[in-house]
Amino acid sequence: MKQNYDELKEQICDICHKMWQLGWVAANDGNISVKLEDGTFLATPTGISKSFITPDKLVHIDENGDVLDGTDGYRPSSEIKMHLRCYKEREDVGAVLHAHPPVATGYAVAHKPLDEYSMIETVIALGSVPVTPYGTPSTYEVPDAIAPYLGEHDALLLMNHGALTVGTDLLTAYYRMETLELFAKISLNAHLLGGAKEISRDNIETLIKMRASYHVTGKHPGYKKYT
Numbered sequence: 386m387k388q389n390y391d392e393l394k395e396q397i398c399d400i401c402h403k404m405w406q407l408g409w410v411a412a413n414d415g416n417i418s419v420k421l422e423d424g425t426f427l428a429t430p431t432g433i434s435k436s437f438i439t440p441d442k443l444v445h446i447d448e449n450g451d452v453l454d455g456t457d458g459y460r461p462s463s464e465i466k467m468h469l470r471c472y473k474e475r476e477d478v479g480a481v482l483h484a485h486p487p488v489a490t491g492y493a494v495a496h497k498p499l500d501e502y503s504m505i506e507t508v509i510a511l512g513s514v515p516v517t518p519y520g521t522p523s524t525y526e527v528p529d530a531i532a533p534y535l536g537e538h539d540a541l542l543l544m545n546h547g548a549l550t551v552g553t554d555l556l557t558a559y560y561r562m563e564t565l566e567l568f569a570k571i572s573l574n575a576h577l578l579g580g581a582k583e584i585s586r587d588n589i590e591t592l593i594k595m596r597a598s599y600h601v602t603g604k605h606p607g608y609k610k611y612t
Contacts, residue, residue, distance in 0.1 A: 394440035401435035409484040416462035470528030480555040485547040486566035493542040498611035503581035
C-alpha cells in the first residue's frame with residue numbers, strides 16, 4: 386500500500402531519529418531524500434541535527450534541487466547533488482540515504498572496500514561494497530565519483546567521508562545501511578580473529594541466485610573484488 390504524503394514525511398523523520406540514536410550521525414551529519422510519484426522529491430534540510438527533524442522542516446524540491454515548498458529559510462542538504470545523481474542514474478531508486486556509521490566509515494577512511502564474500506546474508510543482500518574516489522563535499526565531484534558504481538551497487542563507501550545506500554523505497558535504503566554497518570562490524574571482528582574465510586565460488590553463485598526467491602530488489606555486482 387502506498388503511503389500518503391504526510392505518512393512519508395513522518396517516516397523520513399523516524400528514520401532520521403533512528404540514524405541519530407544508532408550513532409550513525411553527529412551534529413548536522415547525514416541526509417535523506419525520497420522520490421515522489423510526480424518526479425519531485427522530499428529531502429532533509431541542511432544545518433539541522435537528525436535528532437531534531439520534524440515533518441515541517443522537510444523540503445519539497447524538483448529534479449534540479451530547487452525548493453518547491455517548505456518552511457521559509459530551509460534549504461535541502463548540501464549533498465543533494467549526490468542524491469539527484471542516484472535518481473538520474475537509476476530509475477528504480479526511490480530513496481537515498483547518506484550517513485556516517487562508524488565502522489563502515491572506518492573502512493571508507495582506511496580506503497578498504499568491503500569485498501569479502503564471507504557472510505551469507507551480505508552475499509545475498511549486497512555483494513561487494515567498493516570505496517568510491519574522493520570528492521569534495523557539496524560539489525559535483527561526489528556525484529561524478531559515485532556514478533560509475535551505481536549500475537552494480539546499492540551500497541557504497543565514500544572515500545574519507547561515509548556511506549551511501551539506495552533503495553526502491555526509504556525502508557529498503559535504511560535496511561541496506563543497517564546491513565552495511567553490520568557487515569563492517571563482522572568483517573572487522575573477523576580480521577581481529579585472523580581474517581574472514583570466504584564462501585566457495587559455487588555457493589556464492591547459488592546465494593546470489595536466491596535473491597529472486599527472496600524478492601530482493603536493486604542491483605548486485607555478482608562476484609567482484611576491489612582489492
